[in-house]
Amino acid sequence: MKRTKIASILANEQTDYDVVVKGWIRSVRNNQFIALNDGSCLANLQVVATAGIVDEETMKHIVAGASVAVTGKVVASLGKGQRVEVQASTIELLGKCDNEQYPLQLKNKPSLEYLREIAHLRFRTNTFGAVFRVRHSLAFAVHRFFNERGFVYLHTPIVTASDAEGAGEMFRVTTLSPTAPPLTEDGAVNYKEDFFGRCTNLTVSGQLEAELGAMALSEVYTFGPTFRAENSNTARHLAEFWMIEPEVAFNDINDNMDLAEAFIKYVIQYTLTHNTEDLQFLAQRLDEEEKLKPMNERSEMGLMEKLQFVVNNEFERITYTQAIDVLLSSPAYKKKKFQYDVQWGIDLQSEHERYLVEKHFKKPVIVTGYPKDIKAFYMRLNDDGKTVAAMDILAPGIGEIVGGSQREERLDNLLKRMKEMHIPTEEMYWYLDTRRFGTVPHAGFGLGFERLVLFVTGMTNIRDVIPFPRTPKNADF
Numbered sequence: 152m153k154r155t156k157i158a159s160i161l162a163n164e165q166t167d168y169d170v171v172v173k174g175w176i177r178s179v180r181n182n183q184f185i186a187l188n189d190g191s192c193l194a195n196l197q198v199v200a201t202a203g204i205v206d207e208e209t210m211k212h213i214v215a216g217a218s219v220a221v222t223g224k225v226v227a228s229l230g231k232g233q234r235v236e237v238q239a240s241t242i243e244l245l246g247k248c249d250n251e252q253y254p255l256q257l258k259n260k261p262s263l264e265y266l267r268e269i270a271h272l273r274f275r276t277n278t279f280g281a282v283f284r285v286r287h288s289l290a291f292a293v294h295r296f297f298n299e300r301g302f303v304y305l306h307t308p309i310v311t312a313s314d315a316e317g318a319g320e321m322f323r324v325t326t327l328s329p330t331a332p333p334l335t336e337d338g339a340v341n342y343k344e345d346f347f348g349r350c351t352n353l354t355v356s357g358q359l360e361a362e363l364g365a366m367a368l369s370e371v372y373t374f375g376p377t378f379r380a381e382n383s384n385t386a387r388h389l390a391e392f393w394m395i396e397p398e399v400a401f402n403d404i405n406d407n408m409d410l411a412e413a414f415i416k417y418v419i420q421y422t423l424t425h426n427t428e429d430l431q432f433l434a435q436r437l438d439e440e441e442k443l444k445p446m447n448e449r450s451e452m453g454l455m456e457k458l459q460f461v462v463n464n465e466f467e468r469i470t471y472t473q474a475i476d477v478l479l480s481s482p483a484y485k486k487k488k489f490q491y492d493v494q495w496g497i498d499l500q501s502e503h504e505r506y507l508v509e510k511h512f513k514k515p516v517i518v519t520g521y522p523k524d525i526k527a528f529y530m531r532l533n534d535d536g537k538t539v540a541a542m543d544i545l546a547p548g549i550g551e552i553v554g555g556s557q558r559e560e561r562l563d564n565l566l567k568r569m570k571e572m573h574i575p576t577e578e579m580y581w582y583l584d585t586r587r588f589g590t591v592p593h594a595g596f597g598l599g600f601e602r603l604v605l606f607v608t609g610m611t612n613i614r615d616v617i618p619f620p621r622t623p624k625n626a627d628f
């Protein structure tokens with residue numbers, strides 16, 4: 152007989168049919184009631200092992216962590232807490248589990264920090280099962296959203312010789328010997344002898360290549376891994392993270408905002424519809440975590456309420472200049488509560504972004520029109536000559552979740568800006584060619600997938616929403 156997944160047994164109205172179920176034991180009660188989980192859903196299946204169906208020796212190994220195959224009948228449950236259970240006729244032990252060494256005994260609730268150290272096993276907890284099922288749904292919804300709108304999924308390179316932001320922070324990719332690399336006559340490392348015949352890095356963004364695609368396919372998006380060797384040990388930064396980057400020909404900054412807002416609402420609604428049980432569990436987890444905080448730091452909304460709110464309300468749209476004004480006239484500023492100074496021209500710090508979103512507007516905020524000096528070379532210069540058509544979306548509890556812009560499509564402006572910012576124009580001929588050969592207005596944005604997963608799951612550390620986080624001094628597993 153074929154294996155039936157626990158999710159489908161629990162969703163099935165029928166009873167009194169035979170099944171084979173396989174999974175990992177979460178707990179055993181009274182030597183008789185086995186809570187079995189196979190990851191297909193949050194809930195465990197209760198397996199009833201009446202005396203005699205398992206020999207004494209095997210019964211010793213029916214413990215938390217062990218894996219089993221159960222043959223039996225789905226029946227209505229007399230006990231509380233479940234509608235149906237499986238009355239086992241045979242239980243086959245698939246894999247033993249050393250009880251002494253298994254770190255996921257249910258006795259004490261393990262902390263998230265501890266579970267990070269055993270990331271290879273944490274999938275087996277309710278929390279991480281829920282997080283990774285929601286993560287999957289979000290990824291699926293991303294593709295569904297763009298597919299429904301006729302976007303082409305473009306795979307941009309992971310190894311690249313260009314740096315989209317014109318900044319450092321990249322991981323070098325090389326096959327040269329670390330101890331004795333070939334040298335040039337003047338003693339520098341000779342990258343001509345490297346695998347690609349030049350210096351290469353892991354990509355920080357697929358945007359520039361996505362722009363090339365958009366200049367023919369009109370609507371494209373990327374969804375792939377990006378790498379940043381930034382030494383920021385925060386709860387919102389990873390060295391390896393996944394980014395979604397749509398790029399759309401003929402879109403201006405307003406179309407770009409509309410697209411980003413529709414996108415975020417769509418993927419959240421998708422999980423609300425398809426992951427209700429997991430989200431409700433995560434909401435409860437968050438409630439418990441919030442209760443440990445002082446009153447004034449607790450969020451006003453529960454997770455479900457927050458997600459519903461985001462789906463049902465328009466994002467606030469303000470300019471950078473308005474944002475600075477709000478900050479300057481805020482009680483927090485007047486009482487000198489901000490660590491960093493506020494004045495026109497600053498890059499908004501996380502404390503400023505959080506004030507705007509959590510205290511002032513109490514909803515996601517799209518900020519546009521940033522000073523050109525704090526933004527990338529490819530952003531379109533506004534008519535005022537000092538701001539660019541950039542947009543950041545700030546989310547409650549997260550801060551920046553999206554960074555995007557209308558791109559500078561005018562060749563002269565772009566060249567001028569690249570020279571000012573010391574971006575090599577000859578090397579980037581391929582990027583400039585799009586402005587030479589039929590340039591059009593276009594816009595796009597980058598959304599950090601893990602920040603989205605953080606927002607939707609209510610988890611608070613980005614290390615807890617990617618299976619195996621890469622952060623400074625850590626590449627375990």
Ligand code: ATP
Binds near residue numbers: 602
């Ligand atoms: P931040 O100011 O938070 O460092 P950024 O301005 O460097 O972000 P962008 O270069 O605009 O970010 O990247 C686009 C999006 O990618 C961000 O809005 C964010 O959601 C995400 N992102 C950026 N850096 C990281 C990181 N190190 N880990 C996870 N997500 C990131």
Ligand code: MN
């Ligand atoms: Mn950054």
